[in-house]
Amino acid sequence: MKFFLNGEWQDRDEPIEVINPFDGSVIDTVPSASARDVDLALEAAVDGAKIMAATTGYERFRILRKASDLLRERMEDLALILSSEEGKVLGEARFEIDRAIQTMEISGEEAKRLGGEVLPLDGGKDVRGKFGLTLREPCGVIAAVTPFNFPLNLVCHKVGPALAAGNSVVLKPASDTPLMALKLVEILLDAGLHPLAISCLTGSGAAVGEGICTDPRVRKITFTGSLEVGERICQVAGAKKVTMEVGSNSPLIVLPDADMDFVAQSTSMTGYANAGQVCISTQRLIVQEEAHQPLMSALVPKIEAMTTGNQLEETVNVGPMVRERDAIRVESWINEAVGDGAELVVGGNRDRANLQPALLDNASPGMRVCREELFGPAVAVVKVKDVNEAIEMANDSEFGLSAGIFTRDIDSAMRFAREVKSGNIHINWGPLWRTDAMPYGGMKGSGFGKEGPKYAIEEMTEMKTVVIHSR
Numbered sequence: 001m002k003f004f005l006n007g008e009w010q011d012r013d014e015p016i017e018v019i020n021p022f023d024g025s026v027i028d029t030v031p032s033a034s035a036r037d038v039d040l041a042l043e044a045a046v047d048g049a050k051i052m053a054a055t056t057g058y059e060r061f062r063i064l065r066k067a068s069d070l071l072r073e074r075m076e077d078l079a080l081i082l083s084s085e086e087g088k089v090l091g092e093a094r095f096e097i098d099r100a101i102q103t104m105e106i107s108g109e110e111a112k113r114l115g116g117e118v119l120p121l122d123g124g125k126d127v128r129g130k131f132g133l134t135l136r137e138p139c140g141v142i143a144a145v146t147p148f149n150f151p152l153n154l155v156c157h158k159v160g161p162a163l164a165a166g167n168s169v170v171l172k173p174a175s176d177t178p179l180m181a182l183k184l185v186e187i188l189l190d191a192g193l194h195p196l197a198i199s200c201l202t203g204s205g206a207a208v209g210e211g212i213c214t215d216p217r218v219r220k221i222t223f224t225g226s227l228e229v230g231e232r233i234c235q236v237a238g239a240k241k242v243t244m245e246v247g248s249n250s251p252l253i254v255l256p257d258a259d260m261d262f263v264a265q266s267t268s269m270t271g272y273a274n275a276g277q278v279c280i281s282t283q284r285l286i287v288q289e290e291a292h293q294p295l296m297s298a299l300v301p302k303i304e305a306m307t308t309g310n311q312l313e314e315t316v317n318v319g320p321m322v323r324e325r326d327a328i329r330v331e332s333w334i335n336e337a338v339g340d341g342a343e344l345v346v347g348g349n350r351d352r353a354n355l356q357p358a359l360l361d362n363a364s365p366g367m368r369v370c371r372e373e374l375f376g377p378a379v380a381v382v383k384v385k386d387v388n389e390a391i392e393m394a395n396d397s398e399f400g401l402s403a404g405i406f407t408r409d410i411d412s413a414m415r416f417a418r419e420v421k422s423g424n425i426h427i428n429w430g431p432l433w434r435t436d437a438m439p440y441g442g443m444k445g446s447g448f449g450k451e452g453p454k455y456a457i458e459e460m461t462e463m464k465t466v467v468i469h470s471r
Contacts, residue, residue: 001178003031003202004185006044007195012037016202018179021087021320021353022310030178033203038211041170041199045141046217048168048196053138057111060164064108066191067184068101078152078183080312085177086151087320087353088274089311100153100184103436107160107453114165114457121467131468136461138166139219139241143212145205145233147225148322149277151177155184157436158222161456163188163197170218171200172209174225176322178202205229213237220460224279227373227445243449243459245279245442247373248401250431251394252282253416255387256290258406262428264298266406267379270430272306272357275321276330276377279446280402282430283374284363285381286390292383296345300359303346308354318377320353327355330376334358337367337380348378365396373399387412394420400443402431422446 002009012031020027052060071078075097083093119132144158155173162169173181178200185200201208213221213233220241223233230246252270254263271282287295311319321327331350337360338344347358355377363370363380370380384390387407394403394416404426405416413427423442426433434440441450449459 001028001030001182003033003182004198004200005033005037006040006199016175016178018085019176020084021322021324022312024352027081027084028179030182030202033201033208035207035211037201038208038215041201042141042212042215042217044196044199045168045170048194048198049138049140051194052163052168052197053166055166057114060111060166061108063188063192064104064111064160064164067187067193068104068108070187070190071097071101071104074187078180081179081183082152083311083319085179086148087311087322089316089319090314092274096150096153099436100156103153103156103453104160106437107156107164107457110161110453110457111164114461116463119465129470131470133466135464135466136165137464139460139462140167141218141220142167142169142460143172143218143221144169145172145209145213145221145223145225146174146181148174148177149274149279151180152184153436154224155181157451157453157456159184159188159198161453162222162460163193164453165457165460167220167460168197169199170212171198172205172212173200173202175202175204209233210236213240222449222456222459230447241459243441243451243456244447245401245451246445246447247375248279248399248431248442248446249283249371249373249397250280250402250404251284251286251397252403252430253387253390253394253405253407254285254287254291254295255390255405255407255409255412256288257408258291258428260291260294260298263295263406264302266430267299268302268306270404270432271379272303272318272377273432275318275355276357277321277375278432279373280424280432280434281375282379282404282432284370284394285379286393287381287383288387288390289383289385292381296361296381300346303357303359306357308356318357321355321376322353324353326376327353330355330374330378333369333374333376334360334378337363337369340364340367342367342369342380365393371397387415391416391419394422398445401446402426404429404431
């Protein structure tokens with residue numbers, strides 16, 4: 001595919017291969033953008049921002065609603081591309097597209113609701129004859145830098161609200177999975193979006209991403225990805241608004257009064273979806289000692305029953321990781337944990353980018369699998385004495401994106417909700433759950449700012465205070 005720049009589909013001499021992670025075959029190629037391309041994209045985006053700011057909320061709604069309709073019409077073709085480039089199984093690819101449809105629909109609805117408020121200025125001492133209100137205006141040019149693991153829906157979570165708010169967008173998708181972002185641009189143009197309102201540049205983060213994020217023509221950056229890259233963006237961004245979602249190490253606490261079959265079902269879903277390549281995957285299973293044996297008896301058979309392999313085969317549960325080097329890294333972390341005293345109960349065998357879902361028992365908090373973001377199909381089980389130790393351990397992390405607890409005790413559940421430092425709290429489900437309208441974002445080292453169309457639009461607009469003085 002070509003990239004989209006300055007209102008045109010364009011090619012370049014240096015191609016980037018898009019690889020199917022299961023067999024290493026080349027699906028397609030995309031151009032490698034240059035610093036000159038970044039400058040052209042931003043020049044176009046400045047004009048595009050003026051055009052978008054002049055459109056009405058209803059006009060933006062119609063474009064986004066039409067885009068969601070086209071996503072629905074093209075679902076099967078898109079699912080095949082998404083599954084092929086990212087490695088997630090076809091069922092998960094279809095589910096992601098369905099969520100992307102909702103994200104664009106909600107963004108369109110929010111475009112009709114942008115407004116301000118009347119200010120109670122006479123609440124100030126000796127203030128009379130003043131009338132105040134707030135207005136929301138688009139930021140202008142939005143830089144959207146997106147990750148590989150949800151190459152459509154996380155793009156929609158940035159592009160949809162940005163356009164709904166009346167901005168233009170310069171989009172930099174992950175180099176491993178650029179095709180879905182380019183397909184979304186096709187759909188938006190077919191839906192009636194002005195060609196200058198969006199550019200999509202493919203290429204390396206150093207050449208493209210950093211060039212976009214450092215440019216003063218960009219007013220707002222929205223980024224999802226690794227902590228390392230997120231910190232670099234914050235260092236170079238300058239005086240810009242920034243939303244960051246930069247990873248996690250999600251805990252799931254299990255207390256003895258929980259339904260262990262239900263916990264096992266949840267863990268098998270929230271620990272291994274998309275081969276564990278989800279920011280809010282269950283990574284640390286913090287289990288009170290009395291619950292340990294019943295949970296393991298229920299959980300191990302579910303993990304053993306998972307099938308790995310070609311993500312395009314409907315019978316496969318877990319596809320390959322996006323890159324073989326990532327599977328090698330996760331395998332090494334598992335082996336390191338075993339060397340430090342953990343027990344590999346099931347899984348862990350690797351065939352190229354395919355890694356069998358793994359369960360590590362008797363892990364300890366100091367192990368890398370319990371401290372850093374694994375981003376792979378493995379869950380580490382740590383035993384604790386009581387809920388106090390469980391909450392303390394859940395908080396013993398630099399991250400704070402999502403956390404879960406299983407218990408029937410309302411007091412323990414509310415203590416967990418109040419005391420665990422995480423942007424998303426789940427009671428009686430694992431940390432991997434999100435509906436697209438909800439506010440979503442992290443605390444501590446997991447970032448700042450919120451996604452979810454309503455909340456993202458607040459971050460992608462500027463508030464202006466207007467005071468009318470009467471004599």
